[in-house]
Every structure is written in structure tokens, then in C-alpha cells.
Amino acid sequence: MQPIEPAQSLMKVTTDRIRLAIIAGELPLGSKLSEQGLADVLQISRSPVREALAMLQQEGLVEVVPKVGSFVFTPDIQSALDLGDHRSILEAACLEMAIERNNKTLVAELQSGMKQMEDAVAQNDPVGYTQADMLFHNAIVTCSGNRSIKRVYPNTIGPLMALRTHLFTVMNAHLSDSMSEHAALIELCQNEDIEGAKKLIRAHVFKLIGLYQSSIDAQNAEAAKTA
Template sequence: MERLEPIPSLMEATADRIRSAIILGELPLGSKLSEQKLADMLGVSRSPVHNALALLQYEGLVEVLPKVGSFVFTPSVKSAFDLCDHRAVLESASLQMAMEANPNTLIDALSKGAASMALAIKNNDPAAYTAGDLAFHAAIIECGGNKSIARAYSHTVGPLMALRTHLFTTMNTHLDRSMEEHLDLIQACKEGHIDHAMTVLSAHIGHLVREYQTASQSDAEQSRG
């Protein structure tokens, strides 16, 4: 019999709902999260909300001030850079590990991700593109085969997704260039050029950083204007 997925606890379900709300931008950055109000809103008691907020604090999406309250995280430009650099480090290392251990598995997984991204561009479906992008990069980590790195990586996903959403109005993602970089990466892997692949990957994430930077600058200008 197939291993069934564990039934999510109420706490986890609560965390999922709050996380989604943050990532989707329904809860603005920095806004206060009263445990009582969240409990009433979600129709549960305070316990699961309390524990869910603790979990989200570990993920970096929520900041908890003891005895005062919880708030949606307020990322600085620096922290966005840190997240991106961190991600680049983990992905580069995983890419190298994957290429040394089982390059074909990696290339297959990357190709699959790239295919769904290409389809998304064709259909002009940004959400699908983002999903494909996530899968592409998750595949690198997955193929690296290091559980500890995978865990750390997963903790960068939520905050970066939230950033992307909240800066979306001013972010103009260059889908074509992004797509091309992914294909370059696959090509480098196929040719066995690990160093070049790592360079491409770092550059790719570097572009993401620069987009966050310009987006946050635009945001700041809009705030002043």
C-alpha cells in the first residue's frame, strides 16, 4: 500500500492559511497579527494560531515580539539580498553535488521544469511560470541530495515568494531572459561544464537580486511621490 500523506494538524493548516495570506499579499508587510483576531477569523481557538505563528516565525515570515504581538515580516533591501545570496550558495553547492553524483537525473528534472516554464510563456501565464521556476530550482536542491541543505533552502522560499508578490506591481520580470538563462544552465550541465553551470546559476540569481533592488527603489519613489 502506498504511503499516505499525513493528515495535517489544525496548527499546520492554520499556518498554511496564514502563510498563503502573506505570500498572496492579503496580509500587508508589517501588519499586526493579533492571535485572538486570527483565531476568530479562522474559526479556531488561540492555541493553533499561537503555534502556527511560532512556526511562521521560524520560517522568517513573521516577527514575534513577546507579550506585544506578531507582525508580518518587514524585509529590508539588505535582507532580500541576504536571502538571494543564501539561495545562490545553496543552489550552486547542490548543483555541483548533483552533477558529481547523478547528472542525468538532474538534467531530466531541469528539462521538465524548463518545459513547463516555456509552456507558461507561450500561454502568457505568469503564475504557471513562477510555479515552473520554483520547481526548476527545487529540482537542483533535490538532486543535490543533501537533506540539511534542502531544509535550509525551503526556509528561503516563503520570504522570497512574499517579496515577489509585494513588489510585483513594480517588478518587471524579464521572462525571456530568465527563460534563456535556465536553458543555458541545462546546456552547460549537458556538456558537463560544472563551473560554467555554477556561474550561470549565480548570475541568474544575481539578476533576481537586481530586480528586487530596482523594484524596492521604485517603491520608495512611489512612497515619496
């Protein structure tokens, strides 16, 4: 028999639950977060909800406005650029280590993530696509073998994954681009082309930031028209 895992901290479970709801778009960007409302939905007391919101504020997923309340973040373009730099620095470094140390497993796991993304696209399943995309990028981090980066990575990409969900309608048009980039990355890993793989991962991450910039520009143009 496997030993039963000791209970996780309620604060951690609550944090993970709210983080996932933000990433999946269940709690949209900019929406107000009520401590009591979340406590009711999660059927727990307010205290772990309060601590979870403090944690998520640290991760950049929640913004607290004193005397007004807590909100899901809405990044300005500079925050999105900072997040893109941060993510591509980590993923490029992990790609290099993974190709050098663990290339066979890396290629196999990237191919498996790619297969799941293709299935999700075929079934028009956006939640499945997001999960498969996370699997693909997690494989890069896990195969690097660096446990310290693996520990912080999920808290780093949260805001970017939430942005990705937010942009899903815009991104649908770009899905085939994204899929060919994933395929090209697998080929570069197979050829152990470290510099090419690092360059591509950066371009891949910054395509999302470019889409966000376009969506902000479009909103501003719309606002200027109606002003």
C-alpha cells in the same frame, strides 16, 4: 492498499498554509496578521495560529512588533542581499553535487520545470509560473541527494519567493531574461560545466535582488517628490 499517513501536527499544517499564502501574495508584504482573523479563516482555534506565527517568525516571513502585532515581513535591502547570498550558496553547492552524482535526472527535471514555465507564460498564469519556478529550483536541491539541505531549503527560500511574487509586475518585463537564464542553466548542466552553472545560478538569484533594489529606489524617489 497504501497505508494511511498519520495526521500531521496541526501546527505544521497551519504553518504550511500561512507560509504559502505569504509566498503567493494572498497575504501581501507588510500586511497585518490577526490571530483571530487567521483562526476564523482556517476554522481552527487561535493556539495553533499563534504557534505557526512563531515558527514563521523564525523563518523570517513574519515580524512581531511587541504590543502592536504580527506583520508579513518587509525586508530592507540588506536582508534581501543576505537571503540572496544564502540561497545562492545552497543552490550552487547543490548544483555541483547534482551534476556530479545525478546529472541525467537533474537535466530531465530541469527540462520538465522549464516546459511548465513556458506553458504558464503562454497561458498568462502567474501562479502556475511561480509553482513551475519552484519545481525547477527544487530539482537542483533534490538531485544533490543531500537530505539535510533538502529539509531546510523550503524554509530558506520562502522570503525570496514572497519577494518574487511582490515584484511580479516589475518582473513581467524581465520574464524573457529569466527564461533564457533557465535555458542556459540546463545547457551548462548538460555539458557538466560545474563552475559555469554555479556562476549563473548566483547571477540568476541576484537579478531578483537587483529588481528589489530598483523598486525600493523608485519608491524613495516617489516619496521625495511628494514630500
